């Protein structure tokens with residue numbers, strides 16, 4: 001199985017094709033609806049000139065996300081003696097971020113987005129343009145994924161967005177996923193869907 | 207009647223943190239059939255390792271611990287009201303011990319009750335029987351797969367499905383195709399034919415409690431189950447929708463009487479985390495399976 005380490009180079013990403021299982025290691029950030037909307041409003045729409053109050057976070061996110069990875073996940077988090085750990089950390093449905101994802105990929109030169117269920121045409125095009133992939137995590141495999149989260153480094157916007165929506169910066173080791181959208185315009189989801197549609201028509205004779 | 211609260215907590219723990227042996231075997235068999243190095247094999251491998259880990263650490267198999275559904279058979283003399291109280295208490299205790307995630311949300315206020323109890327939550331159905339034993343079957347039904355469960359009304363002209371078993375077959379295959387990428391395949395289908403909309407859905411879920419390898423006593427339904435399993439897998443959707451040989455691990459069907467005017471087909475879709483557990487109480491003795 002191919003191992004990916006963050007930051008990931010464009011060359012490595014361009015070698016990946018749909019259907020390939022990978023394991024990922026390095027520092028990544030979670031982000032769901034609130035985080036994506038925040039990035040668009042403060043960084044993308046301002047052309048990289050965020051309001052004063054958001055500049056510090058912008059620099060930090062640039063560090064993490066440039067050639068980096070964002071994970072669609074709303075974790076169950078435990079706090080003990082001041083340190084956080086992930087108890088359950090399965091993927092959440094990605095398509096909700098479709099209106100934002102392409103811009104976020106381009107803005108930061110993201111190399112991978114992890115989630116479940118796949119994403120749409122805009123994201124696929126951004127992957128092709130920038131050199132990024134969509135990685136599908138295994139739905140329901142919460143224990144195993146939580147185990148691959150070795151460390152919670154920090155969290156941003158926890159009070160503002162709430163625990164599931166915050167930017168959790170985590171160090172993962174051997175995080176298992178499958179490339180289902182690659183940087184060459186291929187989506188495994190579209191391919192499987194058209195095959196199964198054809199097979200269904202054959203089986204029910206319509 | 208003795209207080210079974212702690213036993214119900216144990217039943218919930220078993221359901222939430224372990225998979226039934228037949229499900230585990232089916233997943234292992236499926237993994238062996240998938241092409242080596244494929245995404246499908248990788249997904250099944252991850253699922254199986256996750257199951258091992260959850261069992262070893264007594265942590266929930268999936269972060270969504272689902273709706274607890276209890277089907278209870280009891281002899282004359284047992285009080286369903288008392289049993290209900292004990293089950294509700296057990297749900298709260300199991301939540302405290304983190305076997306269950308707080309999952310019961312007030313539909314009006316949006317507030318989570320925090321202890322997995324609420325209006326008609328958990329779901330409990332009672333059936334009186336002649337045996338001198340209490341049998342409790344528990345199913346933890348996840349939300350992702352519940353969202354792709356569905357109901358059809360025959361005839362369905364779009365699918366060319368008439369009011370017969372072939373029509374049933376067509377709509378069920380359509381449901382499997384529509385569920386792709388959602389609901390965490392490979393799954394198990396519970397199918398109910400007939401009834402009204404409500405009874406039909408209930409019956410479809412009750413099918414999910416049947417072991418994977420049981421034989422339907424009704425030959426026509428047994429044939430339908432077998433054919434649907436085979437054809438569902440021919441769709442090639444595969445684990446997680448990655449493509450592959452395993453889309454379904456089992457199909458279980460039951461029939462109910464219906465009104466002449468209606469012909470409903472309900473499809474209860476259960477994800478790979480098909481968490482069911484059973485407890486029997488005979489006299490003072492409590493056993494789990």
Ligand code: SF4
Pocket residue numbers: 139140141268269270271272347348349350351352389390477478479
């Ligand atoms: S569908 Fe099942 S495996 Fe998937 S997230 Fe829901 S409960 Fe877990």
